[in-house]
Amino acid sequence: MNTTTHPSRLGLYAGSDERVDAAFTVIHGRGGEILNIHKTLCHSPGMFRAMATYAAALRSESAIAAQIRQLVVLRVCQLNSGAYEWSVHVGVTTKMGVPMAKIEALRNWTESDLYSDEERAALGFADQTSANTGVNEETFQTALKIFGARGVVDLAALVSWYVGNTRFATALEIVPDGPGVLE
Structure with a gap:
């Protein structure tokens, strides 16, 4: 380290x-x-x-709302042990007005009533993309219905980018900039 x-x-x-x-x-x-x-x-x-x-x-250039993008980034950080990116994005997310309760509930988002249908669609897509098992048809169709084709491409690009960034930061042991601690 x-x-x-x-x-x-x-x-x-x-x-x-x-x-x-x-x-x-x-x-x-x-x-x-x-x-x-x-x-x-x-x-x-x-x-x-x-x-x-x-x-x-x-x-x-994304069709996905900024707050939803940030929740997705944080979820990808959780799933990929992305401590560096978490330290940066938890502050960005709270500055955008996302309540800390939503951030704290991300680990168990499927069991929480804090998330909108749009957030649930994006988080489900992020979970399946991060798992590297593909996105099942139901999750894909839900995301497509909510975000459209452009939004699905934007979501896939976002998740893929941050999966890569978490691995990049881990490989090079980039020191966290902010006070956020991966939850």
Whole structure:
């Protein structure tokens, strides 16, 4: 486990690259902060740029409502032991107005009455996609009915991205940025 003050097991990036500078400018421009995942991605500037572009599209081009996307991200973190992403997204989710009770109930969301039909459809899709067993027909059709074809594509892209990100952060031992602890 990485117990240093470095952002990840790779240490601090000491290079200089215009793609990194441009990515940091975009992040700052939208009011964001430079996180440890960004500091780690600096070691591969081209990959950083590509991943930042994809992540931005997940936020700005999705037909799925932002609060639902964040609940899905947190659920994927739970299912994939994504402590780093959880630490980042629990704060984002609460800032969007999602009640802490919903976040705390995610582990047992199927037994809770806190979630809307839309949230249930998205969480069910996330559970099955994360399990890597495919999405059964009933879950798929429910998601399709609620979100449409575009929304199903957006949901599959979101879940797949964060399954990958949880594994990326774990492999590189990226140090959590925030106070959130994986539940």
